[in-house]
Amino acid sequence: MKFELTVNGVRQSSEAPADISLLHFLRDNLRMTGTKEGCNVGECGACSVLLDGKLVNSCLVLAAQANGREVITIEGIHAPDGGPNDLQQAFIEYGAVQCGYCTPGMVLAGEALLNSNPKPTRLEIREAIAGNLCRCTGYQQIVDAIEAAAIHRQEAGHD
Ligand code: FES
Ligand code: FES
Numbered sequence: 001m002k003f004e005l006t007v008n009g010v011r012q013s014s015e016a017p018a019d020i021s022l023l024h025f026l027r028d029n030l031r032m033t034g035t036k037e038g039c040n041v042g043e044c045g046a047c048s049v050l051l052d053g054k055l056v057n058s059c060l061v062l063a064a065q066a067n068g069r070e071v072i073t074i075e076g077i078h079a080p081d082g083g084p085n086d087l088q089q090a091f092i093e094y095g096a097v098q099c100g101y102c103t104p105g106m107v108l109a110g111e112a113l114l115n116s117n118p119k120p121t122r123l124e125i126r127e128a129i130a131g132n133l134c135r136c137t138g139y140q141q142i143v144d145a146i147e148a149a150a151i152h153r154q155e156a157g158h159d
Contacts, residue, residue, distance in 0.1 A: 005066050007032065008076030018064060022056075023047045025063035026073060034074035034104050038133070045132030048105035049073050055112040057131070074104035077111060086152045087111060090145040098136035105132045110146040120150055 001018040004011065007030060014029040023040070026032045026049070038046030040059045047058040050072040079085045084092065087110050091097050096106070106129060113120055113128035120128065125146045126139070134142060 001064070003029075003063050003067055005063075005068060006070045008072055016063060020063045021059050022049070022051075022061040022063045022066050022071070023058035025066075026058060026071070032073055032075055036101055036104055038101070043133070044102070045105040045109065045129075046102055048108040048132060050108060050112060053112075053115065055109055055131075072108070072111075074107060077107055086156075087114070087146065087149040090148040090152070091142070094141045094145040094148060096137055096141040096145040102132055102134040102136075106134065106142055110149065113146065114150055114153060118150060118153060120146070122147060125150075 002013060002015050003025060004013040006012070007026070012030055016025055016029050023035060023037060026035050027037065035049055035058055036046035037059065038044035042057045042060040045057060048055055049058045051061065051066055052069050077085060077088065088107060091103065091107065097103050109129045109132050113125065117124060122143055125143045129139070129142060
């Protein structure tokens with residue numbers, strides 16, 4: 001089956017089995033390996049991407065469901081100069097990246113939250129990342145990083 005979807009603003013088309021997941025389509029067909037495969041059953045959030053702006057577990061979404069739609073992966077999250085954006089920089093500064101396996105999904109979860117709720121409480125941040133498992137950080141640093149990015153965006157007038 002031929003798939004056509006927009007990934008990080010670029011129209012992509014590729015042939016793949018009709019039942020391929022969006023996760024495997026991204027990784028295997030488009031060679032975009034920033035999206036991680038963890039549990040493959042919707043429990044860890046490592047595979048998180050934005051589908052038409054909404055956070056989804058790409059292991060649970062068929063590429064066919066994303067056909068004709070817009071996907072944002074971690075490769076599409078960066079500063080204008082291609083370096084880390086403010087949220088990614090906050091992850092680095094607050095020690096929210098350790099093994100890094102969960103990090104792409106955490107960043108996408110953070111972006112989804114800040115897009116819909118620019119001034120989240122810490123509880124709201126915890127709820128927003130509840131579907132994303134991290135074995136390393138204990139979550140405190142991740143919550144700190146997302147909170148810092150929220151404050152930075154408010155101060156920068158991005159809200
Ligand atoms: S790999 Fe998709 S939720 Fe774990
Ligand atoms: S930094 Fe290792 S799983 Fe989160």
